[in-house]
Amino acid sequence: MEPTLTVHDLTRRFGRRTALEGVSLAFGRGVTGLLGPNGAGKTTLIRVLATTLAPDAGRVAAFGLDPADREQRLAIRRRLGYLPQSPGAYPHFTAFELVEYVAILKEIDDRRARHDEVRRVLAEVDLGDRAHTKVRRLSGGMRQRLALAQALLGDPDLLILDEPTVGLDPEQRMRFRALLSRLGASRTVLLSTHQTEDVTTLCERVVVMRTGGVVFEGTPGELAAQAAGQVWLTTTPPEGTFWRTPDGRYRTLGHRPPAAVPGEPGVEDGYLLLLGGEQVAA
Ligand SMILES: Nc1ncnc2c1ncn2[C@@H]1O[C@H](COP(=O)(O)OP(=O)(O)OP(=O)(O)O)[C@@H](O)[C@H]1O
Ligand SMILES: [Mg+2]
Numbered sequence: 158m159e160p161t162l163t164v165h166d167l168t169r170r171f172g173r174r175t176a177l178e179g180v181s182l183a184f185g186r187g188v189t190g191l192l193g194p195n196g197a198g199k200t201t202l203i204r205v206l207a208t209t210l211a212p213d214a215g216r217v218a219a220f221g222l223d224p225a226d227r228e229q230r231l232a233i234r235r236r237l238g239y240l241p242q243s244p245g246a247y248p249h250f251t252a253f254e255l256v257e258y259v260a261i262l263k264e265i266d267d268r269r270a271r272h273d274e275v276r277r278v279l280a281e282v283d284l285g286d287r288a289h290t291k292v293r294r295l296s297g298g299m300r301q302r303l304a305l306a307q308a309l310l311g312d313p314d315l316l317i318l319d320e321p322t323v324g325l326d327p328e329q330r331m332r333f334r335a336l337l338s339r340l341g342a343s344r345t346v347l348l349s350t351h352q353t354e355d356v357t358t359l360c361e362r363v364v365v366m367r368t369g370g371v372v373f374e375g376t377p378g379e380l381a382a383q384a385a386g387q388v389w390l391t392t393t394p395p396e397g398t399f400w401r402t403p404d405g406r407y408r409t410l411g412h413r414p415p416a417a418v419p420g421e422p423g424v425e426d427g428y429l430l431l432l433g434g435e436q437v438a439a
Contacts, residue, residue: 159221160185161315161345162206167215169201176201177212178369188341190356190377191349192428193366199349200242200319202366206347207239207317219315235264238313240321242349244304248293252284252303255292259307278306283332298324305333316340318348322355334359353425356380363424365431373431377424384410384426389417 160183169177176198191199204210205217208224220236222229247255256275265271279285282302287295295303301324308316316337322330337346337359350356356363356377363380365373373380389395390406395414399407408420410430 162219165216167205167212169212175369180371182364184345184347186345187361188337188346188359189362189364190360191364192356197366198369199366203317203319203349208233236314238308238316240304240308240318242319250292251289252279253288255303256307260310263311265311274310278309281309281336282306298326298329301325314344316344316346320350321348322350322352353428357424365428367432380427381422381424384422384430387411387430388420388422388426389413390420391417
């Protein structure tokens, strides 16, 4: 299958700081999760992919189009839904007005069709009954859902979401997962998250970044498998870093503590070992 989105040897610096270095990736249909510690370069990569930031070097192609070219960039944007990490606030707009404003920018020109589309995306994020509430009167999680609603306008072929699940309560996270797995069946969805559970429950592929580079690319199962034979459960606290499990045992990663039994590796274990194996295992 032709990938929707490819980047090749991407580099982006901010002053002397390198935010991306030699990143090459391809994204096709389905949901891909982007994991990585704070400052890894996730938002920088996402902004380049969403055509809001130009790279210093490297190539980007979305739908075979080049965002460095103004006309082609416009054509990409017409097929793109984007949720930035810090969406603008517009506190005096109502929820409806805010989404409609973006719908106008997205050139949904017919007033009736536009209003129907605004109502549709507000319903998708369960904000139908808050359409006429001012943004400043919405809760943090509701604002996050409103920002997601505007990304869904026009049913884009490519959805790029920077930490979309931040601040969502469990019920809304579940709705979000249902929505994205439905969309991912026929579209390309890329989301960044710090919740390894989002990756486990939602993503077909996962990319892990660290200090501006890609350190892992594969399925969630393959990421979990990075921790195979390195997850241990004990009944007394082991040395080093450990955490208590709900059943009262202690869980640790890395070397086998005395009298430990093996635990089932998950995505989070694979991620932790991949990034900080030594510290976690110390
Ligand atoms: N506009 C900017 N000006 C200067 N430096 C920046 C800018 N944006 C990002 N950086 C730097 O680039 C690096 C990568 O930042 P980025 O925002 O891409 O990380 P991230 O993986 O999204 O982190 P987080 O998980 O905290 O959102 C960091 O060192 C950051 O300080
Ligand atoms: Mg970020």
